[in-house]
Amino acid sequence: MSAGVVDEHAYAAAEVALGPVLEITGLSVGVRGEDGEREVVSGLSLSLKRGETLCIAGESGSGKSMTALAIMQLLPQPAGRIVSGTIRLFDKDRGAVELTALDERRMRDIRGDRIAMIFQEPMTSLNPVLSIGRQLTESIEAHTGLSHAEAQRRAVEALKAVRISEAESRLRQFPHELSGGMRQRVMIAMALALEPDVLIADEPTTALDVTVQGEVLELLRDLQRQHGTSVILITHDMGVVAEMADRVIVMRNGRMVEEGATADIFAKPRAAYTQELLAAVPRIGAGAGRRNTAEAERAAGQEKVAVVNDLHVRFDLHGGFFGRVNRRVHAVEGVSFSIAPNETLALVGESGCGKSTTAKALAGLVPYTGGVTIGGRELSGLGGDARKAVRRDVQMVFQDPYASLDPRMRVGDLVAEPLLIHGIGSKRERRERVAALFERVGLSPGQMELYPHEFSGGQRQRICIARALALRPKLIIADESVSALDVSVQARVLDLLKELQREFGVAYLFISHDMAVVENISDRVAVMYLGQIVEIGSRDQVFSNPRHPYTRRLIEAVPVPDPSRRRTRFARLDREIPSATRRIGETVPKLLLKDFGGGHLAAVAD
Amino acid sequence: MTNPIAPDLPAAGRMPAKPRAGVWRRLVKRPLALLGFLIVAIVVAGAILAPWLTGYDPNEQMFDGLTLEGSPLPPNAKFWLGTDLLGRDLLTRILFGARTSLIIGIVANGVALLIGTLVGVTAGYFRGWIGSALMRFTDLMMAFPALLLAICLAAVFEPSLWIVAMVIALVNWVQTARVIYTETSSLSEREFIDAERTIGASAPRILIRHILPHLLPTIIVWGTLGISTTVLLEATLSYLGIGVQPPTASWGNIIFENQTYFQAAPWLVFFPGAAILALALAFNLIGDALRDILDPTQRGRE
Numbered sequence: 001m002s003a004g005v006v007d008e009h010a011y012a013a014a015e016v017a018l019g020p021v022l023e024i025t026g027l028s029v030g031v032r033g034e035d036g037e038r039e040v041v042s043g044l045s046l047s048l049k050r051g052e053t054l055c056i057a058g059e060s061g062s063g064k065s066m067t068a069l070a071i072m073q074l075l076p077q078p079a080g081r082i083v084s085g086t087i088r089l090f091d092k093d094r095g096a097v098e099l100t101a102l103d104e105r106r107m108r109d110i111r112g113d114r115i116a117m118i119f120q121e122p123m124t125s126l127n128p129v130l131s132i133g134r135q136l137t138e139s140i141e142a143h144t145g146l147s148h149a150e151a152q153r154r155a156v157e158a159l160k161a162v163r164i165s166e167a168e169s170r171l172r173q174f175p176h177e178l179s180g181g182m183r184q185r186v187m188i189a190m191a192l193a194l195e196p197d198v199l200i201a202d203e204p205t206t207a208l209d210v211t212v213q214g215e216v217l218e219l220l221r222d223l224q225r226q227h228g229t230s231v232i233l234i235t236h237d238m239g240v241v242a243e244m245a246d247r248v249i250v251m252r253n254g255r256m257v258e259e260g261a262t263a264d265i266f267a268k269p270r271a272a273y274t275q276e277l278l279a280a281v282p283r284i285g286a287g288a289g290r291r292n293t294a295e296a297e298r299a300a301g302q303e304k305v306a307v308v309n310d311l312h313v314r315f316d317l318h319g320g321f322f323g324r325v326n327r328r329v330h331a332v333e334g335v336s337f338s339i340a341p342n343e344t345l346a347l348v349g350e351s352g353c354g355k356s357t358t359a360k361a362l363a364g365l366v367p368y369t370g371g372v373t374i375g376g377r378e379l380s381g382l383g384g385d386a387r388k389a390v391r392r393d394v395q396m397v398f399q400d401p402y403a404s405l406d407p408r409m410r411v412g413d414l415v416a417e418p419l420l421i422h423g424i425g426s427k428r429e430r431r432e433r434v435a436a437l438f439e440r441v442g443l444s445p446g447q448m449e450l451y452p453h454e455f456s457g458g459q460r461q462r463i464c465i466a467r468a469l470a471l472r473p474k475l476i477i478a479d480e481s482v483s484a485l486d487v488s489v490q491a492r493v494l495d496l497l498k499e500l501q502r503e504f505g506v507a508y509l510f511i512s513h514d515m516a517v518v519e520n521i522s523d524r525v526a527v528m529y530l531g532q533i534v535e536i537g538s539r540d541q542v543f544s545n546p547r548h549p550y551t552r553r554l555i556e557a558v559p560v561p562d563p564s565r566r567r568t569r570f571a572r573l574d575r576e577i578p579s580a581t582r583r584i585g586e587t588v589p590k591l592l593l594k595d596f597g598g599g600h601l602a603a604v605a606d
Numbered sequence: 607m608t609n610p611i612a613p614d615l616p617a618a619g620r621m622p623a624k625p626r627a628g629v630w631r632r633l634v635k636r637p638l639a640l641l642g643f644l645i646v647a648i649v650v651a652g653a654i655l656a657p658w659l660t661g662y663d664p665n666e667q668m669f670d671g672l673t674l675e676g677s678p679l680p681p682n683a684k685f686w687l688g689t690d691l692l693g694r695d696l697l698t699r700i701l702f703g704a705r706t707s708l709i710i711g712i713v714a715n716g717v718a719l720l721i722g723t724l725v726g727v728t729a730g731y732f733r734g735w736i737g738s739a740l741m742r743f744t745d746l747m748m749a750f751p752a753l754l755l756a757i758c759l760a761a762v763f764e765p766s767l768w769i770v771a772m773v774i775a776l777v778n779w780v781q782t783a784r785v786i787y788t789e790t791s792s793l794s795e796r797e798f799i800d801a802e803r804t805i806g807a808s809a810p811r812i813l814i815r816h817i818l819p820h821l822l823p824t825i826i827v828w829g830t831l832g833i834s835t836t837v838l839l840e841a842t843l844s845y846l847g848i849g850v851q852p853p854t855a856s857w858g859n860i861i862f863e864n865q866t867y868f869q870a871a872p873w874l875v876f877f878p879g880a881a882i883l884a885l886a887l888a889f890n891l892i893g894d895a896l897r898d899i900l901d902p903t904q905r906g907r908e
Binding site: 360363364365388391392394395396398400403404405406407408409410417418421422451453464467470471 | 796797798800801802803804805806807808811815816819820901902
């Protein structure tokens with residue numbers, strides 16, 4: 001009798017060691033809403049082998065995050081539930097465990113210990129009032145019953161493993177004292193401290209800058225190699241998929257569309273949706289509809305739409321006993337550029353480099369010093385009314401279309417509002433013009449009576465574009481306008497922007513962190529770093545012959561959506577990006593731009 | 607069947623909803639809101655029609671309104687809700703008191719909301735020294751004991767119904783201002799306000815068209831909640847002799863006149879109390895419904 005049990009156990013252990021570590025069969029997840037229960041994942045089956053990286057790729061609403069939450073048994077309560085299906089974990093000690101049948105207490109033992117998860121936003125998933133060390137040791141102590149000192153030692157080891165320098169002193173730091181990339185590394189350290197069998201990473205690098213993204217991805221890959229952890233990587237970014245995955249599952253509307261080895265999926269995708277998805281991915285050097293250089297040069301010869309000369313934006317920080325200004329953020333430090341009609345100038349750089357602040361200064365949203373000339377008129381010499389008239393020529397499209405539309409107004413009224421404010425046309429004429437704009441951006445005039453929340457993300461961005469176009473501006477500032485959209489939608493919005501440019505001759509200041517998108521849409525590119533332009537030139541000059549090391553690093557860090565061009569090593573940051581905050585009186589060394597010919601300027605290292 | 611220009615459009619056939627016209631209809635569809643309206647209508651009708659609804663004078667001390675020992679009568683066939691300590695008909699007093707309480711509740715509260723919203727919105731949107739000055743003043747008012755302030759103000763002016771309403775308004779705007787300030791300052795950080803500025807919208811336009819509509823739910827909730835507080839504050843002032851002067855009836859002073867006899871004559875406190883409760887509840891029900899209905903993002907979720 002007892003021998004039988006031992007045999008069975010030995011058999012089970014052997015099976016566990018060879019077979020998959022996680023197996024999902026026929027998983028369906030339902031979420032209850034106002035209009036009844038909706039299936040967000042339907043009949044999903046997958047198995048995860050030991051030491052394998054499985055990517056679940058898909059656009060928003062494809063059910064990829066819900067799958068992850070279902071595995072963790074962390075579906076939003078009380079609305080979400082597993083309708084049917086099994087999720088089995090094959091654990092070395094416990095044998096096969098059916099996760100859907102576990103009660104909350106037993107599931108807690110598995111979470112963190114056997115299956116760990118890292119989320120998209122490292123700031124929101126760390127507790128801001130507890131030190132890094134406390135959060136790390138707490139989870140170690142909870143799962144292992146180690147002494148505090150021992151747990152502390154493990155925590156330091158974990159931080160060292162994710163290449164955080166001075167790990168001992170970092171333990172006393174709080175999340176806000178670390179940069180985004182550091183925080184995500186701490187999250188990874190937390191997830192891996194207990195050496196789980198499975199690591200679920202839900203868009204782990206989406207909120208990070210490209211250069212930091214590369215580093216975090218490389219770290220994940222190295223750690224996985226060392227520990228043999230199986231990884232489920234959830235992402236919308238096909239570049240990340242190509243870089244990381246052994247196998248790929250493509251999901252759409254809660255269903256698996258295609259499954260296969262990474263090389264196969266990229267080389268010969270079978271499902272039509274996968275083909276579309278891959279076709280929509282912006283690639284450096286493969287931009288469709290790129291304008292020829294002659295046309296761009298003709299554009300450059302005309303009178304400039306906007307000239308920015310030595311633009312400075314500084315924000316005061318109050319501190320000390322009496323709240324006096326003691327430090328300043330030097331967000332923009334002496335930026336100069338110009339944009340010709342019908343031209344697209346892209347402003348690229350990583351978060352905090354001052355690109356959005358430059359845009360806001362141009363749109364009149366933040367006070368600045370320096371010269372801004374729009375349509376040949378210098379703004380600083382003008383009075384309120386004249387300034388308002390000149391501002392008509394500069395319109396802006398923001399990153400998040402939902403946040404930038406008043407949710408309590410009908411979209412038709414929102415698009416008509418600029419006309420109303422500037423007293424253009426009668427009520428009927430305005431209506432007609434709005435209807436025409438709606439049609440032009442690919443919406444139907446019948447939708448004018450709806451509210452912003454009744455549209456999808458791509459449609460909302462079309463509404464914002466219509467609104468920006470209403471005044472027939474000379475310059476439209478697009479501040480990360482396509483970053484929040486799914487790739488397929490993104491591609492269509494970019495096409496729309498290009499069409500509108502051909503039709504109306506409007507110039508774009510296109511602000512983005514995404515080098516591939518920039519390469520597809522821009523005529524000229526300016527690279528910003530710490531509030532200054534380090535390189536500016538035509539697209540071809542900057543992309544095929546980058547002069548500044550930072551530009552080079554930015555381009556290299558972009559994951560290429562081609563598994564055959566997978567990099568073995570990513571460009572690693574030699575140090576954290578320094579802060580743009582300075583004490584009063586401290587001066588910022590001004591970069592000198594050297595002319596490399598043909599309008600290609602770059603800062604030279606001294 | 608996808609649109610070739612914009613395939614991310616939803617299927618056609620989604621009819622745009624009729625603007626505005628639906629507000630009243632949707633309000634009527636909610637039984638609770640309807641109940642609220644009914645109660646308010648009854649109270650308003652009672653206040654207006656008071657002289658015709660009862661055969662008594664609210665201030666008449668009737669000989670047969672007291673027992674031989676001089677104690678008030680419980681509800682009976684002649685005096686439906688009983689009589690008070692001086693032998694006056696309670697129903698008549700409550701009906702006439704509704705006039706006072708409604709005026710105080712609506713006027714005082716309305717003025718308080720107006721001041722509070724103006725101060726809060728101005729301070730929250732413009733910040734700077736104006737904002738600081740306004741908010742420090744608000745804090746000062748908050749720190750000052752409300753009752754003491756009311757007593758001072760009431761002592762300076764000749765007591766009358768309108769003065770009482772003004773005094774209550776001057777005491778009550780503070781909380782509203784605080785709440786509205788916080789909401790306005792977070793609203794003006796939102797991106798759509800930046801977007802409005804880029805299309806050249808002026809400050810008044812942004813405030814009226816884009817900030818105020820978002821504050822409406824808060825204003826409605828504070829407005830309806832405030833009515834019960836206001837009615838009670840009036841009662842306190844009346845009790846201290848600086849509110850509505852006796853013998854004029856108000857729901858508050860009926861309760862305060864009679865509260866010491868609560869055990870011997872519970873109806874004297876119960877009926878006016880129930881009236882205050884019903885009115886406050888009615889306004890809350892209406893406010894709740896209005897808040898949901900006026901929010902376009904709630905549409906289609908009813």
